[in-house]
Amino acid sequence: MNATKNESSTTPGPLRRNSLPLVFGLLLLGALVGQAISGLAGVNADARDAGLQQIGMLEYLTSSSFAVDVAENWQSEYLQFLLFILLTIWFVQKGSPESKPLHKIGRGTDEEQKVGEHADPDSPTWARADGWRRALFSHSLGLTMGAIFLASWLAQLIAGHAAYNAEQLRELKAPLTFGDYLTAPDFWSRTFQNWQSEFLAVASMVVLAIYLRERGSPESKPVGEPHESTGVEG
Template identity: 60%
Template sequence: MSRQGQDRERRGSFWRDNSLTLAFGGAFLIVLLGQALAGHAEFNEELTVDGLQRISLGQYVTTSDFAVDVTENWQSEFLQFSLYIFGTVWLVQRGSPESKELHKIGTESDREQRVGDHATQDSPRWAASKDWRQGVYARSLGLVMGGVFLLSWAAQSITGMAAYDEQQLRRLQAPVGWGDYVVTPDFWNRTLQNWQSELLAVAAMVILSVYLRQRGSPESKPVGAAHTSTGVEG
C-alpha cells in the first residue's frame, strides 16, 4: 500500500475508533452553543422588561447567569456517574446489563482485576505495581468523576451566588455572601431539580434494561438473552 493510502487508512481508523467520543463531544458543543443563543435571547428580554440595556452574545457567555445554568447541569451529570461508579461495586440488579454479575459483589480479587502479580503485558503500568500507585489507579475513575462533581458544584454555588446577587441589586435589595447563598431555596432548588432527574434516569435504565432490548448496543443484553441474565452485554 502506498504512503498516501496508509495515511488515509490511519485517518479513517482514527475517526472510526473514536467515533463515540467525537460524536458526543461534537453534539455537546452544538447544544452548548444553542443554549448560549437561547439564554442570550431570554436574558435580553428580561433586561428590556427591567428597562436596562441589552448585551451582546459575547458579553452574555461571560455572565454569571450563563455560567450557573451550565455548571448546575454539569455537576448533576457527574454526580450521576460518580454514584453509579461507586454504587455498582456493591449494589446489583438481577437481570440488568448495567449491573455486574451477582456473585461478583465487592471489589473482586486481584486475579479477577488483573493487578499486581496477575497483571499482563498489556496492563497499565500502575496496575502492575504493588504500592500506593495500584490503590490510586484502582479507584482513579471514581476519584476523577467525584472530583469533577465537587468542582462543578462549587462553581455552581459561586456563579449562582453572583446571579442571585444581580437579581437582588435589580430589586434594590442587599446582596448575600456565599455562606448565606448556599442555604437559600434558590441554590437547593437548582441543585435538587437536577439530582432527582439524574437519579430517576439511572433507576429507569437499570430496571428497563432487564426486560427491554436494543440490538447491537452494549447498554443492552443480546435480544435473545433471558430476563434473568445479569451483567451480560449485547
C-alpha cells in the same frame, strides 16, 4: 498477501476508532450553542421588559447567569456517574446489563482484577506496581469523577451566588453573603432539581434494560437473551 490487504482495509481509521466521544463532543457543542442563543434571547427579553440595556453574546457567555446554568447541569451529571460507578460495586439488579453478575458483588480479587503478580504483559504499568501507585490507579476513575463533580458544584455555587446577587441588586434588594447563599433556597432548589432527574434516569435505565432491548448496543442485552440474565451486554 491478499489476506493482509483485506485485513488492513477493514481496520477502522482514527476517526472511526474515536467516533463515540467525537460525536458526543459535537452534540455538546451544539447544545451549548443552542443554550447560549436561547439564553441570551431570554435575558434580553427580560431586560426589555424591565427597561434595561440589552447585552451581546460575549457579555452573556462571560456572565454568572450563563455559568451557573452550565455548572449546575455538569455537576449533576458527574454526580450521577460517580454514584453509579461506586454503587454498582456493591449493589446489583437481577436481569440488568447495567449490573454486575449477582455472584460478583464487591471489589474482586487481585487475580480477577489482573493486578500485581496477576497482571498481563500489556496491563497498565501502575496495575503491575505495588503500594500507593496501584491503590491510586485502582480508584482513579472514581477519584477523577468525584473531583470534577466537586469542582463543577463549587463553580455552580460561586456563579449562582453572583447571579443571585445581581438579580437582588436589580430589584433593589440586599445581596446575600456567600455563607447565606449556601443555605438559601435558590441554591438548593437548583441543586436538587438536577439531582432528582439524574437519579430517575439511572434507575429507569437499570430497570427498563431488564425487559427491553436495543439491538447492537452495549447498554442492552442481546435481543434473544433471557430477561433474568444479569451483567450481559449485546
